Amino acid sequence: MEFKTEMMRQYEMTDLGLLHHFLGLCAIQTDTCIFFHQKKYAKTLLDKFDLKDCKSVATPLAINEKLSKTDRSEQADESLYRQIVGSLLYLTATRPNIMFAASLVARFMHGPTRKHMRTAKRVLRYIQGTLDYGISYKKGKEAMLIGYCDSDWSESEDDMKSTSAYAFTLGSGVFS
Template sequence: MFEEFKKNMIKEFEMTDIGEMSYFLGVEVSQSEKGIFISQKKYAKEIIRKFNMNNCKLIATPVEVRVKLRRDSPGISIDPTLYKSLVGSLRYLTITRPDIVFAVGLGRRYMEEPRQEHFKVAKRILRYVRGSIDQGLFYTRCTDSRSVGYTDSDYGGDLDERKSTSGYMFNIGSAAFSWSSKKQSIVALSSCEAEYIAASACACQAI
């Protein structure tokens, strides 16, 4: 079926079959009999070099536990262009790295007037990425194709607006294929309400 589709496409459009995909817009694809591995190792190395983090100390987590930030956090102001470039680069890395989605979303809240503390959080993500540069998504062949979803939320994690953050992740087989970490659009009045809002968003994505 796939070969027939390719022939029809080549007849209809001016195109060339260059074989299996191995690299596309910074995303590396390695295909084997065991499965497909998707990563952004080369891109991660480029942004680590771009922001002079080649010799940084490695850490095991992308963000400190229970970290709390404010728009008016103490410390000197950071060049917004530099900060936006760093956070934007990290956002593109979340294509294959769901483990940094929450941390990147946290840093993204302070794009307009970044302070030293915000910049420190963003640079910590790079330190984590450098220590886990080989990570990615590995999709194996499997007979079980059920979709399994997980969801959670914090309560009032945004100290400026008192909004909570919803998160979900879906797996099919061996690896994640859909994930999100997003500040809720309304202020939850209890941790239970924050959990219901997160569960509702997860259910909509599942459907």
């Protein structure tokens, strides 16, 4: 507290209190945790892409559905597709559960087909059912290094290459 007072004497500033919103992220702070979510942004996306009243789905991607650059469906509106994908990628800031799906649909930014568009809209339908999800950081919880890795073993129909990835987190964040 003494540091804050010294800073206010030294520099012209105003204390606005606890953080509530920052770049589209909402923060809920309690004595025990900080919870970040993008519920308002997600609702805006659903409204923008005419999915406000859509039926939600349990998973962001359909099981065993494979996407390729060339499928037999018609071309989709590339501009609209890019808007959806870009919006999904921004939403991953507090929704790591859609990272794989958002990254998958981002592979087809050039020349997307109707099948690609259906897949991107399915991710939005998943968002509809999980609007309250976000990341919670617990106070006093010991920071832990956690690593994940995965490979899809030749699932790319375009080049038959495996997509391997890894992710590490250091902290006390819990997705819920």
